[in-house]
Amino acid sequence: MIKKDGRLVKWFFFQMYECSRVxxxxxxxxxKGWMLExxxxxxxTFRPCEPVELRFSVELFDLASETGVTNDATKTYIEFCERxxxxxxxxxxxxxxFSTNNYNVVPIETDDEITLSIIxxxxxxxxxxxxxxxxxxxxxxxxxxxxxxxxxxxxYFSIALCITWVLLLINSLIGIIxxxxxxxxxxxxIKCGNAIxxxxxxxxxxxxxxxxxxxxxxxxxFNIVEILEGNLILLTSEIVLAVFIIIPAYFMKRKEFSIKMxxxxxxxxxxVIIFLGGFVTFMSVRFVDYFKNNARIIVxxxxxxxxxxxxxxxxxxxxxxxxxxxxxxxxxxxxxxSADVSATVFAQSYTYYDYYSMKNDDNYFKRIxxxxxxxxxxxxxxxxxxxxSHPEYHAEISEVDPTEFGADRLFVEKYEEDAGMKYxxxxxxxxxxxxxxxxxxxxxxxxxxxxLNLS
Amino acid sequence: MNDLPRxxxxxxxxxxxxxxxxxxxxxxxxxxxxxxxxxxxKRVSVGPGTLYTLLAKFxxxxxxxETLIEGRKKSYILTKHGxxxxxxxxxxxxxxxxxxxxxxxxxxxxx
Numbered sequence: 001m002i003k004k005d006g007r008l009v010k011w012f013f014f015q016m017y018e019c020s021r022v023x024x025x026x027x028x029x030x031x032k033g034w035m036l037e038x039x040x041x042x043x044x045t046f047r048p049c050e051p052v053e054l055r056f057s058v059e060l061f062d063l064a065s066e067t068g069v070t071n072d073a074t075k076t077y078i079e080f081c082e083r084x085x086x087x088x089x090x091x092x093x094x095x096x097x098f099s100t101n102n103y104n105v106v107p108i109e110t111d112d113e114i115t116l117s118i119i120x121x122x123x124x125x126x127x128x129x130x131x132x133x134x135x136x137x138x139x140x141x142x143x144x145x146x147x148x149x150x151x152x153x154x155x156y157f158s159i160a161l162c163i164t165w166v167l168l169l170i171n172s173l174i175g176i177i178x179x180x181x182x183x184x185x186x187x188x189x190i191k192c193g194n195a196i197x198x199x200x201x202x203x204x205x206x207x208x209x210x211x212x213x214x215x216x217x218x219x220x221x222f223n224i225v226e227i228l229e230g231n232l233i234l235l236t237s238e239i240v241l242a243v244f245i246i247i248p249a250y251f252m253k254r255k256e257f258s259i260k261m262x263x264x265x266x267x268x269x270x271x272v273i274i275f276l277g278g279f280v281t282f283m284s285v286r287f288v289d290y291f292k293n294n295a296r297i298i299v300x301x302x303x304x305x306x307x308x309x310x311x312x313x314x315x316x317x318x319x320x321x322x323x324x325x326x327x328x329x330x331x332x333x334x335x336x337x338s339a340d341v342s343a344t345v346f347a348q349s350y351t352y353y354d355y356y357s358m359k360n361d362d363n364y365f366k367r368i369x370x371x372x373x374x375x376x377x378x379x380x381x382x383x384x385x386x387x388x389s390h391p392e393y394h395a396e397i398s399e400v401d402p403t404e405f406g407a408d409r410l411f412v413e414k415y416e417e418d419a420g421m422k423y424x425x426x427x428x429x430x431x432x433x434x435x436x437x438x439x440x441x442x443x444x445x446x447x448x449x450x451x452l453n454l455s
Numbered sequence: 456m457n458d459l460p461r462x463x464x465x466x467x468x469x470x471x472x473x474x475x476x477x478x479x480x481x482x483x484x485x486x487x488x489x490x491x492x493x494x495x496x497k498r499v500s501v502g503p504g505t506l507y508t509l510l511a512k513f514x515x516x517x518x519x520x521e522t523l524i525e526g527r528k529k530s531y532i533l534t535k536h537g538x539x540x541x542x543x544x545x546x547x548x549x550x551x552x553x554x555x556x557x558x559x560x561x562x563x564x565x566x
Binding site: 211 | 467
């Protein structure tokens with residue numbers, strides 16, 4: 001990207017053990033007539049110059065300030081180098097670049113063991129988060145996802161996030177393995193009396209770029225799936241984000257953008273939009289669910305004063321009336337009915353809930369709570385059944401005769417202090433879960449089998 | 456991670472050895488590079504980066520001390536401990552040379 005003042009900005013990503021790549025990059029730029037003026041992180045700024053063949057040296061100075069302020073040690077270090085025949089070009093935090101046109105000048109570092117130990121110390125320090133904390137967070141997030149397997153496997157966004165974490169984990173591993181291989185081989189080289197050879201980095205960069213592209217493609221795919229499934233909040237938010245980010249990027253500064261830069265910017269913008277969009281999806285899905293699944297609230301005055309009631313909103317296959325425990329006729333009651341469906345190509349989960357209680361009678365309440373989980377994938381079923389057959393806290397679980405439910409297998413989970421029970425019936429690729437307060441009758445069980453096509 | 460190239464300076468690299476030799480007399484930091492060149496008859500060169508790092512390590516190990524500080528310009532000189540380390544290294548190298556001499560002179564005799 002060429003700026004208005006004629007300077008050229010280029011992005012060049014490197015690690016501290018890839019100094020020779022940077023040297024080659026700025027040497028080639030100088031040959032093309034662009035002299036390095038400054039750099040900050042991966043952003044290199046060049047000014048036009050006569051094409052010149054120079055020898056560059058990219059150095060890691062351990063005593064330099066982490067904040068980028070040129071401290072006394074750095075000033076003295078630069079003086080030392082200048083005295084030895086090197087010209088200071090630019091520096092950012094611990095990395096300093098020198099040049100010379102004299103090929104007989106002594107190199108800045110002449111002890112490879114010292115150089116290697118400084119590189120190693122700084123590599124570990126700067127990559128602590130990416131190499132060690134990120135994988136830790138990735139494993140923790142994935143474990144968390146698997147703990148709530150039913151939600152995870154029926155939610156595209158959770159699957160996409162999980163895949164993203166796996167790819168980030170792979171990226172970290174590539175980084176660690178690459179560095180370790182380089183470190184061990186360099187140590188061996190030095191022991192054998194050979195000079196340090198910096199990592200050329202091509203393979204690692206290509207691998208990581210492929211990995212990040214796959215990561216982006218997966219997120220984009222699931223993002224589109226969410227929109228196609230009717231998530232209007234996500235669509236609106238993404239349009240708003242696109243308008244606010246893309247317009248400034250493309251229209252306000254478009255003259256300064258080269259085609260390559262436009263591609264890179266598009267990539268980064270898309271990434272930001274997808275991540276932010278993903279976050280909004282996460283929040284909106286839950287927000288919409290809350291209002292979708294809860295009934296409408298009506299507030300009114302009765303003999304006892306102000307009362308409220310929640311009117312049934314969703315249709316469910318088996319309601320309290322169908323189940324044979326019809327709610328009492330009263331003006332002051334609370335009724336909550338919810339039907340929630342979440343589905344992916346891997347599994348589908350249907351969760352139904354019907355609850356009724358009297359406002360003026362705390363002892364009178366009725367509820368049924370049931371779920372249907374389906375999957376054509378055996379490993380998904382195995383994982384789900386494994387989680388289902390583990391008792392919850394304060395509960396006992398046992399496998400009983402499944403004949404009554406007409407199922408392949410049947411588990412009964414009983415909660416302490418008569419807090420109800422849960423039946424888990426497995427029918428081939430379906431798992432039916434029923435939570436009730438009293439043991440269901442034969443007719444009640446048959447009702448579920450018939451309405452949910454369980455047999 | 457041990458960042459001393461030779462653990463606790465038990466053995467010195469050529470560059471370390473000549474830097475310490477150069478500091479037998481008080482010398483300004485930046486002048487050491489030239490002095491090492493002269494002392495080793497241009498056989499050994501110390502890069503400025505390596506020199507800076509080694510000076511800091513020698514000061515930390517109390518083998519040299521700062522004598523004159525004028526702004527950022529610092530001069531250094533060997534301490535007693537530094538001289539002892541240098542002497543030890545000299546004795547070690549002398550033994551090595553002596554062992555080599557016995558071997559090669561023996562070979563010469565056989566020839």
